[in-house]
Amino acid sequence: MSRVNDVGGQTGFGPVVVEEDEPVFHADWEARVYALNIALVRRGVYTLDEFRDAIERMPPQAYLAASYYERWLHAIEVLTAERGDAERGGDE
């Protein structure tokens, strides 16, 4: 039951496309997402392994349709929401 991220050896993704003179971030929101993730891991809100897991849990169609930092955004939303749910659950 390999997950959608586990692409080593798969066929069909086509040639490797290289963007000439690529900027580090393509939009300001990508930089914000990048910074959010590092800050949240540093704070111990979640670990990098949980973060990777949250990306891998995306439905395959959504994973493949999303850009790299859209996947990050999704994972941060999911993990911080799950954390909130767990805390609310603990109050019961």
Place this chain on the structure above:
Amino acid sequence: MSEPVAVRFAPGDRVRTRAVDPDRHTRLPAYARGRTGRVLAVTGSWPLADDVARRRAEPRVEPVYTVVFAARDLWGEGEHDVTLDLWQSYLERPEGTGDGPGPYGRKKEAVS
């Protein structure tokens, strides 16, 4: 975190990856499951990613090995090598090589 488990393999040892097929987070790619390779290096001991991702209170801490595979053993063809960094519980000794201590205590490998 748990106490680190003892190092079981040494550089030069032949190892076989487990043919497990979990639907949760793991760092053993599908292309290298149930495959035989050789230990290149012991990289230190690290919390098992599978456990950390599942928020286990006491993740297992295991040695992680750089293991090299021949392309032919992964894909049935190819001349190159591929390496992976694999936690100890992903690995076992290939059948017929016994469970003796490495690196000099290995028995002869079975011819398959």
Place this chain on the structure above:
Amino acid sequence: MSGEHTSSAVAARVRRLEERLIGEGLVTDGELDAVLTAVLEGASPLNGARVVARAWSDAGFRERLLADANAALPEVGLSMAGGLQEQRLKVVANTAGHHNVLVCTLCSCYPVALLGPSPSWYKSEAYRSRVVREPRAVLAEFGLELPDGQEITVWDSSAESRYMVLPRRPAGTGDLTEEQLAELVTREGLIGTAAL
């Protein structure tokens, strides 16, 4: 391609998330700015290039670097401890008979401390799926035609080690200073998708 509309919708989603997390006390604006400043000013392939130039100029350093890169990096004022956690670094040397190339098939592990954030192609499914299976064909697409018989090792980073390629020193560079040598080193050379 995503149009302006989609892009602004994502930007709005990020703003909402950021506001929520700041409101919950999980991050501050200052922390986010500090992270970005550190990445944009500190992490770039110039770091990796300095390591390579030193290794080309100093055989002793090269030996120490290949044996234990974490221990050798402080000699050039660098370290792998600046990120989220200290990572093990392994530097792999290209030779006349052996070429090395890096990938992370499961996600996008990359030596950010030495190379900066990775390029999009490194994170693409096309690269991740193919380079472990047919490295020669992928490298040829990058314009790197390896001679027949040259051995290739593909390093798939799957745990807490990060890798960097030590490219071969170009011919005819015997007179160059370390600073001049560093200018010859490209990010693709450090990943292994180009020779220098």
